[in-house]
Amino acid sequence: MFPVVSREQTTGVSELSTEVIVVGGGVIGLAVSVALAERGVEVTLVSEHRPGEASPAAAGMLAPSVERAPGPAHKFSIAARDRYPAYIEFLAERTGIKVPLNRLGILQVAFSQKGIKGLRKSALPTTRWLDAKELQHFEPALPHALGAMFNAQDGAVDNVVLLEALKKLCAGEKWIERLDGGVRSVKPAAASCTITLDSGTQLTAASVVIAAGAWAAKISGARLAKHVKPARGQLVSYSSTPLRHVAYGPSGYIVPRGSITIAGSTMENVRFDTTTTASGVKKVRAAAEEICPVLASSTTTEAWAGLRPVTPDLLPMIGPDPKHPSLIYACGHSRNGVLMAPLTGDLIADLVTESPLSHDLSQFRPDRF
Ligand SMILES: Cc1cc2nc3c(=O)[nH]c(=O)nc-3n(C[C@H](O)[C@H](O)[C@H](O)COP(=O)(O)OP(=O)(O)OC[C@H]3O[C@@H](n4cnc5c(N)ncnc54)[C@H](O)[C@@H]3O)c2cc1C
Incomplete structure (x- = not known):
């Protein structure tokens, strides 16, 4: 039975530091914390900055039709995309920050007959x-x-801007306490779960949510997170926006954002190396300029890299450890964590408050590997 953590039931239980501890303050941990707080669940969000965090590095595409997930996960991805307009409104109401959202559609551009055939076939x-x-x-x-x-x-x-809005909301939210610190280990018990920070401090809650991105496997005791690995992605930005639409070409993509264009990306297995490389940047630029040659005459303003939290099937882990239900996973969102963050938050809040689930999570079971 999944632990019920309504405020009434935990109030006065002195050994609990809080109702839910969320480990990791990227887009997933923030969205989970916000969703829980919206249901009146008391959250302690514990996070420590790591170079290469995926959420600020990402291109921000909402591309379920292109980055296509297999089976019911595709329906989930479409629902995740369609969750965004209301989510943006909610964030604007609560924080005054209007997060830019481009829903003009995505172009998959063809430059050869073979390319046309491939796109039409799929x-x-x-x-x-x-x-x-x-x-x-x-x-x-x-x-x-x-x-x-x-x-x-x-x-x-x-x-x-999405991260900025989520952080502002968390900072002003009475149900969320933020703690700056690295989590070394997690120890689930029958009806509670304890984390130990690098400082030695221990905190106990009815549930702990692992949302530690590419670093999830480093947390001792988070046994199912061992399947999450880092995959480096390099991006560059250009100082102009020749396109209004997000566009994919045969080897990369470009994303208009305000007065710049983001181009991506590589997918490299280099463990936790977050540096950019001359060959990676060259590859990304070549892919972008193949799509939109006019970019070649524009200045590249920045190059950076982030670590995607990747699982073997590129689908996230969302749900409790069946052996230790007080330990919940919300990690491994691979290439689509920005897309899936608001809906992941909703679903973790459903699980914690034992509400009916809006989506079948069996494809995302953390113990599927
Ligand atoms: C180059 C690139 C392009 C991408 N493009 C897109 C895109 O277009 N669309 C899309 O949907 N997705 C995209 N993604 C994927 C997306 O960015 C990720 O899936 C998503 O950001 C993962 O969020 P997260 O919160 O799980 O991880 P992160 O953002 O990495 O956050 C994890 C947080 O946990 C903290 N942490 C880790 N370990 C500990 C610990 N032990 N104790 C305390 N804190 C800890 C970290 O410091 C970090 O703050 C892209 C990713 C990359 C790298």
Whole structure:
């Protein structure tokens, strides 16, 4: 039986420091904390900065039609994307920060007959093929393209502003206490779970949520997180925005964000190395300039790298450890953590408060590997 952690039941239970401890303050840990607080659950959010955190590094695409998940996870990803407009409104109401959201649709651009064939073969019922003339109308800066698959409703969110809004909300939220510190270990018991910080401090809650991104496997006692590995992604930014739409090419993507364009990305297994490399940046630039050649005459303003928390099937772990239900996983969101953060928060809050789940989580079971 999953532990019930309503305020009434835990009030006065002196050994509990709080109702829920969330480990990790990236987009997942923040969204989980906010969702729990919205249900009146008392949260202690424990986090410590790590170089290469994925959430600020990400491109912010909401691309379930392109980064396609298998089986019911695809439906989940679409729902995650469609959760965003209301989420952005909610954040604006609560923080005064309007997070930029681009829902103009995503273009998958073709430059060869083989490319056209591939895109048409994998088309979803919701996608529409644009021939070269139509595409020119959509995006005049793609004159060399033969056409594009148009994924309406997909787009991008400015994940940097999203983090700012989530942090502001957490800071002003009476149910959330923030603690700056690294978590060394976690020890689940029958109806509670204890964490030990690097400082030696121990905290106990009815439930602990592991949202530690690519570092989840380093937390001793979080036994199922061993399958989460870091995958480095390098990105660059350009000082102009020739496109309005997010566009994928054969080897990368570009994302307009305010007055700049973000281009990505590599997917490298280099453990926790967060440096950028000349070859990685070159590859990303080549992919971006293949999509939109006019970018070649624009200045690249920055290059950076982040560590995606990757699982073997690239799907997240969302749910309790079946052997120790007081230990819950919300990690391993791989390439789509920004997309899935608000819905992951909702689902963890459903689990903790024993509310009916809006989605079947069996594909995301933490013990599936
Ligand atoms: C280059 C790149 C491009 C991407 N593009 C997209 C995209 O377009 N769309 C999309 O949806 N997703 C994208 N992603 C993926 C997305 O960024 C991640 O899936 C998501 O940010 C993961 O969030 P997280 O909170 O789990 O991890 P993180 O953001 O890494 O946060 C984890 C936090 O936990 C903290 N922490 C770790 N260990 C401990 C500990 N022991 N104690 C205390 N704190 C700890 C870390 O310091 C960090 O603050 C991209 C990722 C990268 C790297």
